[in-house]
Amino acid sequence: GESVGLHLPTLSVQEGDNSIINCAYSNSASDYFIWYKQESGKGPQFIIDIRSNMDKRQGQRVTVLLNKTVKHLSLQIAATQPGDSAVYFCAENSGGSNYKLTFGKGTLLTVNP
Amino acid sequence: DSGVTQTPKHLITATGQRVTLRCSPRSGDLSVYWYQQSLDQGLQFLIQYYNGEERAKGNILERFSAQQFPDLHSELNLSSLELGDSALYFCASSVGRDSNQPQHFGDGTRLSIL
Numbered sequence: 494g495e496s497v498g499l500h501l502p503t504l505s506v507q508e509g510d511n512s513i514i515n516c517a518y519s520n521s522a523s524d525y526f527i528w529y530k531q532e533s534g535k536g537p538q539f540i541i542d543i544r545s546n547m548d549k550r551q552g553q554r555v556t557v558l559l560n561k562t563v564k565h566l567s568l569q570i571a572a573t574q575p576g577d578s579a580v581y582f583c584a585e586n587s588g589g590s591n592y593k594l595t596f597g598k599g600t601l602l603t604v605n606p
Numbered sequence: 607d608s609g610v611t612q613t614p615k616h617l618i619t620a621t622g623q624r625v626t627l628r629c630s631p632r633s634g635d636l637s638v639y640w641y642q643q644s645l646d647q648g649l650q651f652l653i654q655y656y657n658g659e660e661r662a663k664g665n666i667l668e669r670f671s672a673q674q675f676p677d678l679h680s681e682l683n684l685s686s687l688e689l690g691d692s693a694l695y696f697c698a699s700s701v702g703r704d705s706n707q708p709q710h711f712g713d714g715t716r717l718s719i720l
Contacts, residue, residue, distance in 0.1 A: 525705070525706035537696070539710060542708055593662055593705055595651070596648055
């Protein structure tokens with residue numbers, strides 16, 4: 494079956510450091526992946542997405558890496574800021590007739606000033 | 607601001623009651639998705655509507671139902687409420703009908719069952 498999980502439930506970094514949040518997925522048929530950031534009291538906010546025909550995609554201070562060989566997804570945040578503190582979710586779309594995103598449990602990122 | 611509006615922000619009611627949650631999608635988005643978020647289950651997909659028609663169903667209970675109106679806003683109806691229905695309910699919207707595109711979330715409705 495399909496599942497999306499996270500290696501680390503919590504991550505604490507110093508302001509200015511780079512952060513890496515990891516995600517494992519089990520469905521090799523997944524063709525689309527997306528990262529969300531959720532702050533307390535808010536809904537998930539879209540950060541960046543990547544399709545399975547790509548290995549890397551960059552945004553503003555964020556990079557998503559996709560390793561299909563080991564079914565692993567990561568989100569890299571450069572020069573982490575206190576405003577980056579939040580829960581980060583990865584999600585996958587398994588494609589085919591599966592018309593839904595499956596979300597991981599989330600990783601809590603804490604940025605220390 | 608995602609452009610997705612959910613009302614009410616908070617709802618407190620008792621077991622056995624029925625409530626309606628409302629969602630207005632981003633301008634131009636035709637798909638609306640409903641999710642339940644609880645501490646132990648994470649973010650769970652309930653149902654999707656595309657341009658007024660049901661598109662996909664997830665782990666939605668029979669006590670729950672939804673619809674999307676001609677103006678594209680959507681309502682999620684929860685009936686015979688149980689203590690375990692206490693959760694955050696999110697609505698998301700996207701342009702197209704497939705889930706291989708970004709979904710934009712509202713700030714949710716916090717439902718508390720007493």
